Amino acid sequence: MIKLPILVAKNATKGGTSVPLESEPMSLRFEISATNDRSRRGRLLTPHGPVQTPVFMPVGTQATVKAVSQDMLEELGVELLLGNTYHLYLRPGVGQIRKLGGVHRFMGWPHAILTDSGGFQVFSLSDLRKVTEDGVSFRSHLDGTTHFLSPEGTTEAQIGLGADVIMAFDECTEYPADEQRARASMELTLRWAERCKKYFEEHKEERPWISCQPSALSHQSDCRSLDFPDESANRFFSSARDDRASTATLTGKAQALFGIVQGGMDHALRKESAERTIEIGFDGYAIGGLSVGEPRAVTREIVESTLEHLPKDKPCYLMGVGTPEEIVEYAKLGVDMMDCVLPTRAARHGLLFTSEGKISIKQARYAGDEAPLDLNCSCRTCRRYSRAYLRHLYASKEVLAQVLNTVHNLSFYLDTMRRVRHSI
Amino acid sequence: MIKLPILVAKNATKGGTSVPLESEPMSLRFEISATNDRSRRGRLLTPHGPVQTPVFMPVGTQATVKAVSQDMLEELGVELLLGNTYHLYLRPGVGQIRKLGGVHRFMGWPHAILTDSGGFQVFSLSDLRKVTEDGVSFRSHLDGTTHFLSPEGTTEAQIGLGADVIMAFDECTEYPADEQRARASMELTLRWAERCKKYFEEHKEERPWISCQPSALSHQSDCRSLDFPDESANRFFSSARDDRASTATLTGKAQALFGIVQGGMDHALRKESAERTIEIGFDGYAIGGLSVGEPRAVTREIVESTLEHLPKDKPCYLMGVGTPEEIVEYAKLGVDMMDCVLPTRAARHGLLFTSEGKISIKQARYAGDEAPLDLNCSCRTCRRYSRAYLRHLYASKEVLAQVLNTVHNLSFYLDTMRRVRHSI
Numbered sequence: 096m097i098k099l100p101i102l103v104a105k106n107a108t109k110g111g112t113s114v115p116l117e118s119e120p121m122s123l124r125f126e127i128s129a130t131n132d133r134s135r136r137g138r139l140l141t142p143h144g145p146v147q148t149p150v151f152m153p154v155g156t157q158a159t160v161k162a163v164s165q166d167m168l169e170e171l172g173v174e175l176l177l178g179n180t181y182h183l184y185l186r187p188g189v190g191q192i193r194k195l196g197g198v199h200r201f202m203g204w205p206h207a208i209l210t211d212s213g214g215f216q217v218f219s220l221s222d223l224r225k226v227t228e229d230g231v232s233f234r235s236h237l238d239g240t241t242h243f244l245s246p247e248g249t250t251e252a253q254i255g256l257g258a259d260v261i262m263a264f265d266e267c268t269e270y271p272a273d274e275q276r277a278r279a280s281m282e283l284t285l286r287w288a289e290r291c292k293k294y295f296e297e298h299k300e301e302r303p304w305i306s307c308q309p310s311a312l313s314h315q316s317d318c319r320s321l322d323f324p325d326e327s328a329n330r331f332f333s334s335a336r337d338d339r340a341s342t343a344t345l346t347g348k349a350q351a352l353f354g355i356v357q358g359g360m361d362h363a364l365r366k367e368s369a370e371r372t373i374e375i376g377f378d379g380y381a382i383g384g385l386s387v388g389e390p391r392a393v394t395r396e397i398v399e400s401t402l403e404h405l406p407k408d409k410p411c412y413l414m415g416v417g418t419p420e421e422i423v424e425y426a427k428l429g430v431d432m433m434d435c436v437l438p439t440r441a442a443r444h445g446l447l448f449t450s451e452g453k454i455s456i457k458q459a460r461y462a463g464d465e466a467p468l469d470l471n472c473s474c475r476t477c478r479r480y481s482r483a484y485l486r487h488l489y490a491s492k493e494v495l496a497q498v499l500n501t502v503h504n505l506s507f508y509l510d511t512m513r514r515v516r517h518s519i
Numbered sequence: 520m521i522k523l524p525i526l527v528a529k530n531a532t533k534g535g536t537s538v539p540l541e542s543e544p545m546s547l548r549f550e551i552s553a554t555n556d557r558s559r560r561g562r563l564l565t566p567h568g569p570v571q572t573p574v575f576m577p578v579g580t581q582a583t584v585k586a587v588s589q590d591m592l593e594e595l596g597v598e599l600l601l602g603n604t605y606h607l608y609l610r611p612g613v614g615q616i617r618k619l620g621g622v623h624r625f626m627g628w629p630h631a632i633l634t635d636s637g638g639f640q641v642f643s644l645s646d647l648r649k650v651t652e653d654g655v656s657f658r659s660h661l662d663g664t665t666h667f668l669s670p671e672g673t674t675e676a677q678i679g680l681g682a683d684v685i686m687a688f689d690e691c692t693e694y695p696a697d698e699q700r701a702r703a704s705m706e707l708t709l710r711w712a713e714r715c716k717k718y719f720e721e722h723k724e725e726r727p728w729i730s731c732q733p734s735a736l737s738h739q740s741d742c743r744s745l746d747f748p749d750e751s752a753n754r755f756f757s758s759a760r761d762d763r764a765s766t767a768t769l770t771g772k773a774q775a776l777f778g779i780v781q782g783g784m785d786h787a788l789r790k791e792s793a794e795r796t797i798e799i800g801f802d803g804y805a806i807g808g809l810s811v812g813e814p815r816a817v818t819r820e821i822v823e824s825t826l827e828h829l830p831k832d833k834p835c836y837l838m839g840v841g842t843p844e845e846i847v848e849y850a851k852l853g854v855d856m857m858d859c860v861l862p863t864r865a866a867r868h869g870l871l872f873t874s875e876g877k878i879s880i881k882q883a884r885y886a887g888d889e890a891p892l893d894l895n896c897s898c899r900t901c902r903r904y905s906r907a908y909l910r911h912l913y914a915s916k917e918v919l920a921q922v923l924n925t926v927h928n929l930s931f932y933l934d935t936m937r938r939v940r941h942s943i
Contacts, residue, residue, distance in 0.1 A: 158911065162918040166899060187886060187911045194887060195907055203903040462611060465619060475590060479627040483619055487582065487611045494586040497918050 197257030277359030474506035621681030701783030898930035
């Protein structure tokens with residue numbers, strides 16, 4: 096087990112503003128407790144609780160994992176949620192969430208949250224956006240209004256939302272892209288990464304939750320009362336676990352900023368992107384620009400080769416991946432964090448993952464099937480309902496179909512990751 | 520406290536088929552534990568557990584209370600659900616549910632269920648239906664196919680679904696209706712009531728769950744194992760409470776059939792309808808044909824005058840009522856059971872009931888409101904989320920809005936009824 100220093104020496108990184116170590120809130124702490132070949136098992140200690148890794152993060156686009164209540168997410172063992180900056184920026188707006196104390200308090204989720212930079216959503220708007228050196232102008236998918244997101248703007252937005260882990264603004268290189276295009280895109284991402292880092296260092300004290308002062312770090316209750324100042328607010332967070340409260344003391348109250356490696360499907364560019372991103376200095380590193388249409392074998396090769404160039408003592412996050420088989424595979428390669436809309440989106444379309452393969456619950460063959468969805472699953476859905484009932488709910492377009500199907504698919508993903516952790 | 524005999528002497532009622540008392544499964548038992556003026560507090564002992572009265576029944580149209588899982592209904596303290604025969608008849612079909620062991624097992628709800636006769640839904644189809652002496656022919660709202668529901672047909676359907684309490688097929692007289700029309704409609708309902716009773720007495724042994732034999736009544740575990748023959752089925756019902764299991768022994772395994780009083784807004788016709796319905800003999804009596812557009816004062820008068828003519832030792836069910844104020848009012852008049860789609864439907868439209876009045880959560884004024892929906896409510900929604908968050912979910916058309924809003928409104932209705940019971 097590798098123990099890292101509690102205080103991350105940020106002032107040692109190139110380009111960071113020099114803040115004296117003793118007055119700086121502590122950043123993300125990453126503890127690796129076991130390794131097995133290339134895979135590793137660990138804990139990410141965030142201001143809002145510990146996260147066991149490798150971790151799969153359910154996607155909570157609009158500050159909600161579609162159809163599932165926060166209580167149920169806790170019951171499933173979710174420790175880290177992903178929120179989408181693009182969606183929250185448009186609705187209800189960053190200012191609104193900041194005024195309400197940040198996204199944790201806003202959505203009644205006292206555990207860890209990661210926000211993306213909004214870059215991927217903006218790039219998905221294709222016809223509605225324009226990229227310049229400065230940033231991206233785009234039209235809202237909601238009302239057609241024009242907006243502009245820059246590295247500084249998205250970092251400001253993510254500081255306002257106040258997630259535990261926030262992401263640098265990157266350009267997700269399209270597939271296919273020739274070497275020249277992939278390099279230009281990678282260079283842009285690197286320039287943007289520096290701007291994000293600079294803005295973050297200058298503004299990270301502005302997060303909506305109040306930081307514990309270093310002198311108060313030993314007074315755990317003071318830290319929490321600063322964050323949740325009155326009793327009526329605390330009732331929203333009554334389910335916070337004790338061990339999480341103590342972690343807040345350990346890790347302080349700083350947000351962590353992750354850099355993103357790009358470089359298309361080119362191994363040399365990926366290596367260069369990794370090295371230069373590390374040089375800028377981040378709390379963790381993400382592999383972006385994959386699962387954009389390339390063959391699966393290529394994805395795997397790029398992940399494998401990029402991982403070689405990432406620091407072993409920092410969390411590695413593979414973005415937007417994947418199927419149950421893939422998340423196992425990538426965890427075995429040494430990836431610590433993954434997210435994907437697949438389990439939740441597929442659930443809403445009646446596609447369910449089970450220990451015996453995929454099931455399309457809309458099929459007539461399940462109309463009289465009394466068996467639970469997955470005999471090897473102990474989620475709320477499988478404990479109580481038959482396939483026949485789930486098929487009826489889906490055919491009848493009942494909202495409960497979305498609830499029960501999503502609970503099951505998330506349970507399947509989280510169980511899968513739990514098994515991977517136990518195997519390390 | 521009035522104690523009624525455990526075995527209801529069905530063979531004493533006029534027109535009932537004569538079944539020897541000792542071989543007949545026991546019917547619904549109704550215990551009144553306290554009275555206060557005209558109101559009464561009691562327990563309905565059904566084959567699937569006791570129900571405290573006065574009771575408000577959430578509506579589970581398609582074998583689901585829209586957006587709310589059965590676990591959450593249990594947590595809210597729901598003891599009796601209403602299912603709609605019309606909807607289940609069309610989808611997934613009575614045969615399917617019968618094959619799957621009945622509606623309790625189908626929907627994973629081991630507690631009490633009441634089904635309506637489908638009459639009200641069919642009459643609501645206006646252009647799509649035709650009433651004759653024999654029954655009602657109608658076209659499905661789903662696919663336009665033609666169907667025919669008769670008193671015998673709907674009773675057969677309800678025996679197939681296997682709810683604890685089933686309803687006679689009635690004609691819901693439209694409003695306004697003159698004396699002649701109201702009488703003709705009432706007479707038709709009475710003729711249909713006799714046909715329902717006759718069919719029920721001849722076929723009630725055909726319910727999908729197997730009856731405990733009287734000789735086995737003391738062997739509780741045997742009764743349950745007959746009903747849930749294997750372990751994999753039992754896992755669907757693991758949450759059944761022990762006190763409910765013991766009730767199964769006490770009350771036996773018979774379905775109960777309720778008659779419905781009609782007669783428009785005419786006091787004399789209501790009296791006559793009540794008396795002649797009682798003469799046919801039912802396990803309980805419902806007041807139908809109200810909340811069809813008449814002024815609220817008229818509804819109240821009709822309820823009050825009809826109640827005078829109903830037997831004091833049988834449960835009285837006022838159908839399709841009402842607002843929170845109304846359910847309190849009618850419980851005080853002596854009504855034991857009520858149902859209404861209002862709390863669930865209003866919730867899905869963002870209309871929420873609180874101790875300080877109604878709230879339309881879509882309003883912009885709640886966008887920054889950190890308070891819980893109702894400070895006096897301890898439901899899952901009020902314990903954890905702010906009005907600002909609920910407003911965001913609603914504005915974003917998130918499914919979780921339906922879930923959380925429905926949980927709250929049902930909690931408000933059930934709390935209201937709990938307070939009424941405590942006040943008696």
